[in-house]
Amino acid sequence: MSSPVGRDPLEPKAGRDTVRRHNLSLVLRAVRDSGEITRAGVSARVGLTRAAISSLVEQLLESGFLSESGKTFSGQAGRPGTVLKVARTGVAGLGIEINVDYVSVCVVDLAGTDRVRLVEHLDNRGVPPGQVLRRAAQIAARALTSAAEQELSPVGATLALPGLVSSGTVRQAPNLGWTRVPAEEPFAAALTALRPRLPVLPVRSENEANLAALAELWFGGLGTVRTFLYLSGEIGVGGALVLNGELLRGAHGFAGEIGHAVVVPDGAECRCGARGCLEQYAGQSAMLKATGIADANGTAAVAELERRARAGDERALAALDRAGLMLGRVLSGAVNLFDPAAVVLGGIYRPLSPWLIPRASAELSARVVSGLWPRAGTRLRPSSPAADAARGAASLVVLDVLTDPVSYGERAAAG
Amino acid sequence: MSSPVGRDPLEPKAGRDTVRRHNLSLVLRAVRDSGEITRAGVSARVGLTRAAISSLVEQLLESGFLSESGKTFSGQAGRPGTVLKVARTGVAGLGIEINVDYVSVCVVDLAGTDRVRLVEHLDNRGVPPGQVLRRAAQIAARALTSAAEQELSPVGATLALPGLVSSGTVRQAPNLGWTRVPAEEPFAAALTALRPRLPVLPVRSENEANLAALAELWFGGLGTVRTFLYLSGEIGVGGALVLNGELLRGAHGFAGEIGHAVVVPDGAECRCGARGCLEQYAGQSAMLKATGIADANGTAAVAELERRARAGDERALAALDRAGLMLGRVLSGAVNLFDPAAVVLGGIYRPLSPWLIPRASAELSARVVSGLWPRAGTRLRPSSPAADAARGAASLVVLDVLTDPVSYGERAAAG
Numbered sequence: 001m002s003s004p005v006g007r008d009p010l011e012p013k014a015g016r017d018t019v020r021r022h023n024l025s026l027v028l029r030a031v032r033d034s035g036e037i038t039r040a041g042v043s044a045r046v047g048l049t050r051a052a053i054s055s056l057v058e059q060l061l062e063s064g065f066l067s068e069s070g071k072t073f074s075g076q077a078g079r080p081g082t083v084l085k086v087a088r089t090g091v092a093g094l095g096i097e098i099n100v101d102y103v104s105v106c107v108v109d110l111a112g113t114d115r116v117r118l119v120e121h122l123d124n125r126g127v128p129p130g131q132v133l134r135r136a137a138q139i140a141a142r143a144l145t146s147a148a149e150q151e152l153s154p155v156g157a158t159l160a161l162p163g164l165v166s167s168g169t170v171r172q173a174p175n176l177g178w179t180r181v182p183a184e185e186p187f188a189a190a191l192t193a194l195r196p197r198l199p200v201l202p203v204r205s206e207n208e209a210n211l212a213a214l215a216e217l218w219f220g221g222l223g224t225v226r227t228f229l230y231l232s233g234e235i236g237v238g239g240a241l242v243l244n245g246e247l248l249r250g251a252h253g254f255a256g257e258i259g260h261a262v263v264v265p266d267g268a269e270c271r272c273g274a275r276g277c278l279e280q281y282a283g284q285s286a287m288l289k290a291t292g293i294a295d296a297n298g299t300a301a302v303a304e305l306e307r308r309a310r311a312g313d314e315r316a317l318a319a320l321d322r323a324g325l326m327l328g329r330v331l332s333g334a335v336n337l338f339d340p341a342a343v344v345l346g347g348i349y350r351p352l353s354p355w356l357i358p359r360a361s362a363e364l365s366a367r368v369v370s371g372l373w374p375r376a377g378t379r380l381r382p383s384s385p386a387a388d389a390a391r392g393a394a395s396l397v398v399l400d401v402l403t404d405p406v407s408y409g410e411r412a413a414a415g
Numbered sequence: 416m417s418s419p420v421g422r423d424p425l426e427p428k429a430g431r432d433t434v435r436r437h438n439l440s441l442v443l444r445a446v447r448d449s450g451e452i453t454r455a456g457v458s459a460r461v462g463l464t465r466a467a468i469s470s471l472v473e474q475l476l477e478s479g480f481l482s483e484s485g486k487t488f489s490g491q492a493g494r495p496g497t498v499l500k501v502a503r504t505g506v507a508g509l510g511i512e513i514n515v516d517y518v519s520v521c522v523v524d525l526a527g528t529d530r531v532r533l534v535e536h537l538d539n540r541g542v543p544p545g546q547v548l549r550r551a552a553q554i555a556a557r558a559l560t561s562a563a564e565q566e567l568s569p570v571g572a573t574l575a576l577p578g579l580v581s582s583g584t585v586r587q588a589p590n591l592g593w594t595r596v597p598a599e600e601p602f603a604a605a606l607t608a609l610r611p612r613l614p615v616l617p618v619r620s621e622n623e624a625n626l627a628a629l630a631e632l633w634f635g636g637l638g639t640v641r642t643f644l645y646l647s648g649e650i651g652v653g654g655a656l657v658l659n660g661e662l663l664r665g666a667h668g669f670a671g672e673i674g675h676a677v678v679v680p681d682g683a684e685c686r687c688g689a690r691g692c693l694e695q696y697a698g699q700s701a702m703l704k705a706t707g708i709a710d711a712n713g714t715a716a717v718a719e720l721e722r723r724a725r726a727g728d729e730r731a732l733a734a735l736d737r738a739g740l741m742l743g744r745v746l747s748g749a750v751n752l753f754d755p756a757a758v759v760l761g762g763i764y765r766p767l768s769p770w771l772i773p774r775a776s777a778e779l780s781a782r783v784v785s786g787l788w789p790r791a792g793t794r795l796r797p798s799s800p801a802a803d804a805a806r807g808a809a810s811l812v813v814l815d816v817l818t819d820p821v822s823y824g825e826r827a828a829a830g
Binding site for chain 1: 579586587589640642654656658663664665666667668669670671672673675676677678679680687688689692744745747748749751752753754755756781782784785786787
């Protein structure tokens with residue numbers, strides 16, 4: 001599938017192949033980042049000759065990664081070229097977020113567009129992990145059917161999970177009640193059983209806040225910000241650190257766990273076994289309980305909280321003010337420690353941010369010692385609605401394709 | 416000073432020079448890391464030919480970076496070689512830690528050894544910054560005299576300062592009472608005035624906890640640990656994050672400020688303007704006050720606290736237990752966020768660690784969600800006595816020399 005053009009027989013195959021694979025990735029990413037571009041444009045952008053670019057583009061067209069239209073750019077010097085775009089069919093990524101009270105699945109194409117989205121609200125607390133993974137596989141299988149209707153063929157899947165994930169296993173997810181649960185293999189087996197005729201998808205797993213943070217970096221509104229802290233408000237409170245555009249994973253891959261910072265010493269007992277954790281004061285259940293809303297249906301309940309806050313309901317406003325204060329306490333410590341350029345509030349904190357941000361910002365500007373946290377700034381901000389963990393999960397697969405398209409060539413051509 | 420040997424006249428000078436400079440650094444570092452090594456040993460270690468190594472070694476000997484002894488290694492294959500070491504005279508680094516109640520100056524040689532140390536205990540609180548910097552320059556000038564007696568010539572100086580430092584200015588050091596104080600230029604001017612015949616030393620400045628953390632990384636007992644959190648207990652509580660062997664500076668260079676994390680909401684007022692900060696419960700003054708020891712002479716007072724704790728004095732033990740609890744609260748949040756492989760307690764926390772660590776460890780094992788903090792582990796540990804901010808500061812200069820010896824060659828030969 002990766003027959004290099006005009007290979008010098010004296011040159012070792014491996015070295016030559018490696019360079020060509022790298023260049024194919026450069027060209028594919030140049031087209032992806034440009035949206036639409038001519039071969040001459042790619043040549044200027046990548047810094048290779050027109051002849052080299054033409055050969056690389058041919059291979060990417062044949063393998064189904066690029067598409068071409070007759071449109072030419074006027075105003076360009078030289079022979080008018082046809083316009084290249086990344087293919088909107090073929091290779092794609094599958095992302096599955098399993099959270100405490102919902103499962104969200106999406107399929108992302110090479111351009112990074114969310115092409116299929118399927119969300120089901122189900123309470124996963126107390127449900128055996130195997131059953132949760134099988135239900136998630138059922139939803140994923142339905143998403144694959146929708147993807148096939150759009151001629152999209154996911155070449156890999158990423159599971160986004162609300163806990164500490166390493167080597168394919170959920171080490172701990174207190175709000176799901178999972179401890180040392182293998183996730184990748186049972187999910188892959190369930191999906192394969194449901195879609196036996198499709199190729200077996202490689203499945204990986206990752207912390208959901210990490211994936212949401214990557215989605216924010218890639219698709220959100222952060223502009224030039226490349227170092228930030230991401231908070232994901234759900235039943236639990238997840239977090240992720242991004243340093244210079246890369247996830248900061250720490251020594252064991254567990255960095256970013258902000259939900260169990262102490263905000264009330266000797267306070268309420270937490271599912272992690274300790275007391276007074278942030279989750280007990282700024283988590284979804286805590287805010288709903290303080291407002292007097294039943295916690296049975298997560299999304300509807302959060303919408304109800306938002307509605308009441310908008311209507312000026314005193315209990316709702318007090319609950320959100322208290323959650324904002326607690327968030328501000330923990331965030332000021334995290335900002336002093338990590339010195340991010342921005343803090344992004346995702347998950348349920350996004351719709352609730354108009355009520356959370358004022359109090360949290362006041363706490364931040366009082367406590368951030370660098371004096372770099374002006375009260376009226378935009379450094380504490382809601383996440384972008386276009387960026388969530390499922391999209392980040394699917395995009396991680398697409399990133400692999402962009403990094404080494406040759407490995408995915410056959411499937412794309414077949415797809 | 417950097418005349419490359421056997422230059423090919425057809426090759427561009429810049430490229431050739433760059434490669435040679437890089438190779439000189441490789442050879443110098445190979446000798447430094449080995450302690451004693453033959454030319455053959457360097458050749459094997461660096462991966463260059465014996466002829467190339469000989470030429471590079473000659474230049475390093477001539478410039479005074481290396482010394483040679485007639486000793487030969489037995490048991491080595493081939494012609495017996497003389498033994499190379501880094502020079503114990505000539506080029507050196509000067510480090511000056513200005514803290515709240517002391518100034519510590521040291522001179523470090525190319526081997527990383529602390530060759531001159533001068534510590535003066537003086538209360539710098541409320542003293543005008545210019546005066547503090549002039550007094551530090553006086554102490555540094557005395558250290559230079561001692562260095563000259565050992566034929567050591569510092570080629571640069573680093574100021575270690577207890578606050579937020581950027582672009583040569585102390586943006587904020589609440590415990591010194593400094594705000595936007597330029598430090599490098601006044602210090603350099605004062606030192607030059609005191610030693611007019613010596614070359615003007617380039618001076619840079621850096622946060623003291625950052626430098627202490629680097630000293631711990633380079634000279635401490637961390638073994639393979641390359642990702643850790645460092646806490647520096649003084650009048651204030653400083654901190655630093657080291658990620659994969661590099662300082663994590665954050666978006667503005669202010670990362671690591673752990674002293675102002677909230678431990679008691681609405682607690683005691685702090686010099687930073689907020690309430691209930693860690694410093695107010697685990698800082699030097701707080702621990703002394705809780706024990707009933709006057710805070711006039713810092714070092715003697717800390718020694719008295721240690722003596723009382725050792726004697727089983729109840730107030731001392733209670734004060735240290737409380738400080739350990741507060742440290743544990745903040746550290747558990749920091750460990751959950753950053754996931755370090757170790758936490759190192761430096762400054763006054765080092766002698767006090769037998770009383771601080773048990774309570775802090777209990778808090779960490781209760782609150783670190785990865786379950787990776789066993790109560791009896793060595794992940795929370797005192798700093799090495801050989802590693803402090805002044806040594807880190809001086810070593811930063813030496814690191815520059817090791818990275819590009821050619822830039823310092825003339826001075827070394829003259830030294």
